[in-house]
């Protein structure tokens with residue numbers, strides 16, 4: 329053990345720090361936490377990571393997450409010692425992150441109106457449970473195991489429960505998942521059942537389910553694996569790491585994500601902050617977060633659509649009251665998050681502060697797209713022979729919208745993250761039955 333990892337409040341004016349064995353996801357003041365490392369990793373590791381792509385018999389080299397283990401070494405182990413890796417690191421036989429890297433997709437590029445050379449789309453649906461969540465779950469469950477947890481708990485719009493259930497079953501620990509009843513794609517729900525998770529149906533939406541799961545974790549000794557967990561964020565840093573590595577650490581101009589609970593946005597921001605601080609990258613890509621029109625908390629607040637104030641991280645002094653008033657406004661008006669892209673149907677994004685920090689560091693932007701646009705985005709990805717779900721389509725049409733608005737320039741290099749694979753079987757079937765849809769290929773009889 330090298331002893332250099334600890335937890336720290338994300339607010340710069342707070343000096344609350346905790347040992348790495350801490351299991352509370354928030355500080356005693358209710359602040360989100362970061363995993364911090366005292367040591368500065370040498371950029372000679374770039375060569376080590378590249379060599380590990382020939383795994384030499386180690387599943388921790390094969391894993392697209394643990395290949396970068398020096399940059400998320402919160403277990404503080406000797407990362408070259410295979411025995412120690414096997415003892416501490418949770419992995420699904422190296423499958424997490426293994427298949428994901430950025431690809432060119434010419435039909436998507438044509439639809440977006442960008443040159444094919446400048447567009448990269450990274451399908452995270454090719455993770456073992458079918459979404460990017462595996463990148464963060466493998467690390468969260470590693471921490472759960474490190475502190476001796478016997479039950480993990482999460483709320484989910486579907487993919488978190490599939491991923492949590494899979495890793496829990498593989499590690500032989502229990503898993504409770506809180507889901508908004510009737511609002512989960514059957515393909516995701518069935519995975520949670522298949523992996524033997526205990527489903528708890530909540531009468532309400534995702535935000536209600538999250539609240540209930542956090543209460544239950546506290547009261548019944550559960551270990552929370554939602555993206556409020558700072559160790560989830562560590563694993564998800566490898567999504568931009570892989571993109572950057574495949575681009576030979578040539579930094580793109582933009583990285584684009586759909587926005588739900590904003591864990592991905594937060595992890596990308598943290599990854600870039602660390603790489604920049606260590607001198608591994610000289611330029612900072614801008615992050616674009618694409619909300620659905622029906623669940624647009626970040627976009628509304630960031631763009632000053634509520635009370636006219638543009639919410640900012642403001643160097644660690646964000647206007648938290650503005651967020652509270654926005655949530656009160658949603659409640660008072662009876663506004664519930666509503667989109668067919670259930671993975672991003674979230675009104676109260678738990679990582680909003682970390683996401684604001686990420687946007688400030690990267691000079692980021694946020695915007696919204698409609699359900700029908702997302703379905704077009706999803707469908708054009710399919711025409712390139714790649715699979716993704718509706719929420720992931722937001723990255724594609726979000727890029728298109730930002731190019732049309734002149735925010736992303738036509739010669740910018742853009743990486744869009746396709747967050748998950750299709751688990752809502754009837755969406756493409758319905759889409760293609762209707763000849764009005766832009767990419768529909770209706771059946772013949």
Ligand SMILES: *Cc1c(COP(=O)(O)O)cnc(C)c1O
Pocket residue numbers: 459460461487488555586587588589590591592593671672717719720747748749
């Ligand atoms: C969870 C999820 C999202 C939302 O990601 P956040 O990190 O919560 O913003 C988007 N797309 C898919 C497919 C997901 O499973």
